[in-house]
Amino acid sequence: MKLPSLKLPTLKLPRRWLKRSLLSVGIVTSFAGLSVQAQPLIVEGALDQDVFQPVLDAFLASNPDIQMDYRDRSTLMADTLARTARPAPDVVISSAMPWQLALSNDGLAQPIDTEETRQWPAWAKWREEVFGFTFEPIVMAYRLDLAAAMKPPMTHQDMLTLLREHQEVLRGRVVTYSPQSSGIGDVLAQQDARYTPKMWDLVSAMGHAYVREATSSKAMLEGLSAGRYWLAYNVLGSYAMVWAQHHPEVIVQVPNDYSLVMMRTALVHRDAQHPVAGKRFVNFLLSKAGQSVMAGDTPLFSLRSDVIGPYTAQRLRDEVGDHLYPIPLDASLLAFVDPLRRAAFLKRWREQMKD
Structure with a gap:
């Protein structure tokens, strides 16, 4: 389901939010x-x-x-x-x-x-x-250029397949959060590891496609509109929806298998x-x-x-x-900031991205 199909009204947010x-x-x-x-x-x-x-x-x-x-x-x-x-x-x-x-x-x-x-x-x-x-749902967002060249991903498996089958075309044109430089990026990556059996296969495919890492949803969305990226993975839906309302070249997709909610x-x-x-x-x-x-x-x-x-x-x-998965505020989250666990997770992330 493409999020703009929700037909949400255009928010009257200041235009400066849409700038750099x-x-x-x-x-x-x-x-x-x-x-x-x-x-x-x-x-x-x-x-x-x-x-x-x-x-x-x-x-x-x-x-x-x-x-x-x-x-x-x-x-x-x-x-x-x-x-x-x-x-x-x-x-x-x-x-x-x-x-x-x-x-x-x-x-x-x-x-x-x-x-x-x-x-x-x-x-x-x-x-x-x-x-x-x-x-706030976590979504994928893509440029119409991607839709013209290949079928856009609707699930996490689609994302993996896309990166594998169109590796050369997508090289350097995909962006996601950096779990090393962004707290929310770390949360989303570790949550994906809980819900996606092929999480590390996906990260490895990202590495082979030279996926870029960003520290904010705004940076990812700006890159999409500028044409630097064709596809953004794990974007904050709240920001992406507003952006898409003002930038028709960007489409927002709620994953159909599961969508994290933060x-x-x-x-x-x-x-x-x-x-x-x-x-x-x-x-x-x-x-x-x-x-x-x-x-x-x-x-x-x-x-x-x-x-x-x-x-x-x-x-x-x-x-x-029913495929929304809110991240609950419970004791399990404390494990995500345990220094040893986080260091091990980030080490594996770096290794898979360089694989």
Whole structure:
């Protein structure tokens, strides 16, 4: 199933999101008329601010006493700063779910006890400290050039077959996440190893086809539109859908055998200087008001069943079917950041990519 067939409305996101540069970090997002006594809130977020801005605006509109400093980071940078920055950030947001659980496991998060957090699904939270608040499918995306030259892949087996049978044509024209340089890339690669019996065959085929590695979905999508790549594997569907709406040369495909679903997660840092503001923000992300903004004004997909909009988990399930596999927030993820296991995984990845 091609994701654009969902007929989702075009989001009115700022056009600068569709260009090359990321927003500068440390931009202060403030509510008009904010008083000088406003309470600061520092957020380290591995989530593009342009995509997230409608949610930030809605929060600030309902909390005019808070002045937010939202810092747009990579997953690994957000984790590093959560561990080393002094003063510590108030809130950390990331798609690298194991790293977030590890922060909690290492005592760097504090519990949040509200009606919203108590009622949040057990599979989408950890120790009342880490909360998943989006529902984003992992997809493949390709240029129409690929469709003109060969049958586009619809499953992971198709991807393997394509790389083997069209190795020369696809040489250097396929891109995927780097598990070495991207936290979410590492998560997705290790999750594929759980669900795809031929995972290492696929990685070996990637190596023979000189598949490129990127550190963000944006870099992969930009490469597709520029013609550097014909096919992108394991792209965040939330970003890919918006991109395809503005770039008709790009087609998005939800794998028909299984599609991983990742969640952005949020936590309040143990050493937050402004913990009350941080907890209000995380609570808003889980609230019906916050989730309604995600469902209607962003491609991040709301988790709540009582929210209506084009971007909800339920609508995605209705359209795609029963082959969505959400990555749960449970203890199994902690194994992914175990130093020895991760080193062994990355060593094998490098070997297979060079095979």
